[in-house]
Amino acid sequence: MVLSDEKKKEYVKRLLMSRMRLLINNGFYGLLLMHMIYSIDENCETAATDGHRIFFGPKFLDELSDSELDFIMMHEILHVVLQHCMRQGDYDSEQFNIACDIVVNSNILLSNNMNRNSIKLKKYGESMHIAPDGKEGYEYTAEQIYAMLPPMPKGKTPKLSLGASWDDHTRWSGSSEENNGGFGGENDEENEYLREQWEKWLIDVCEVISIRDSTKSFGGGPVLAQRILKQIRKGQIDWREILNNFVQEEITDYSFTPPDRRFDDSPFFLPDYNEKEESIGNIWFVIDTSGSISDDAIKAAYSEICSAIDQFNGKLSGILSFTESYVTDPVPFSSVDELMSIKPVGGGGNDFSDIFRYMKNHMLNELPSQIIIITDGYAPFPKEKLAGGIPVLWLLNNEEVNPPWGKIARIVV
Secondary structure (H helix, E strand, O other), X not given: OOOOHHHHHHHHHHHHHHHHHHHHHOHHHHHHHOOOEEEEOOOOOOEEEOOOEEEEOHHHHHHOOHHHXXXXXXXXXXXXXXXXXXXXXXXXXXXXXXXXXXXXXHHHHHHOOOOHHHHEEOOOEEOOOEOOOOOEHHHOOHHHHHHHOOOOOXXXXXXXXXXXXXXXXXXXXXXXXXXXXXXXXXXXXXXXXXXXXXXXXXXXHHHHHHHHOOOOOHHHHHHHHHHHHHHHOOOOOOHHHHHHHOOOOOOOOEOOOOOOHHHOOOOOOOOOEOHHHOOEEEEEEEEEOOOOOOHHHHHHHHHHXXXXXXXXXXXXXXXXXXXXXXEOOOEEEOOHHHHHOOOOOOOOOOOOHHHHHHHHHHOOOOOOOEEEEEEOOOOOOOOHHHHOOOOEEEEEOOOOOOOOOOEEEEOXX
16 A cells, blocks of 8 residues: 555654654754654665665554654664664674664663663564673674674574664665665765764764753763764774885785885885785784773774774784783784774783883794884883884874884874
8 A cells, every 4th residue: 555645744743753852852862863864665664774864664653652763763863873884894784783783772771771661662572782791782882792793604594683673774785776875885985975974963963962961961962972983983093004104014915016106205115016915914913901091092992903904904914912010912813803802901000111021022933023002101111122123103192102212103082
């Protein structure tokens, strides 16, 4: 049966009423929903988003109470602002959908003072919000939760979260005509524009909420927004430039073309190379986890290493250690999944000399090609000779500290 225009208007009016309720009761979500287009789609069995529009199937909408509808509106807009439509990449779609729903539902639960009724649907029950390690999903990114999920045997359908059992993620792929104008397609320029727009809108919403509520707790907005911004902002370092100008690269296929003149001021003489065959490995990343380092700084460190992997299209591999009162044994990684599965260790004091002593005592059989130390710099610096000629980059999260030697780059936390 084809819906009349009048009936579609009634459905859209109900969606707008839901948005109005959220503006009053949970302003962070209501304001973000002002940027969305709403569509009643008879081909949609439940609810969906393509990052630009929110779709509802009429039958599904008829089944929902007002409070259930409000939850689903919050659920869909969080998928959009967290840019889940763009972040799926080569991940298994079913597993990534579960991870995304855990993050989204847990954040909604937190916004509603952990009232579990706020994420329940009468027909489906309580939506999944707990990560596989037993913690709330809001503590993680979708990628981190994805790494925790057990792999699914081929040919078997994974046991979906209750959220995923009603939420339609098929419009994230960008492969269908229905996705035209939304996130997730192959138009990188358009995706980048939408990414920047949502980052701007998110900041604007927080400013509005801060004006309306001096306690900055209106709808859980600013706190949630800070978590979202940390997830969607790209790494701040151009790792290609860093690793070409500073690092002694390991290249699998040198070409006979002249050296790239962009790197004339490099301390290394680097021939040009066939980018398709490029690979860089055996980089030792060391994250400072001493007592002066905040959780946000550690998350920023992980984000930068993830960015390095992404910028080299997965052809960068390395080892990761943590340094505080001691240096942890390096753990190898060659993908974002492997990196995110490495849990940080630390909390004590720090002395950078320990890094180079560890290398001398434990890594002589296979020295790293370069060392990248991500730190606030608040610890004694050793003499340069301890590095044994291996290039060292200090990646600092402040402007105050200036290491006496090595290369320096900075990020903002």
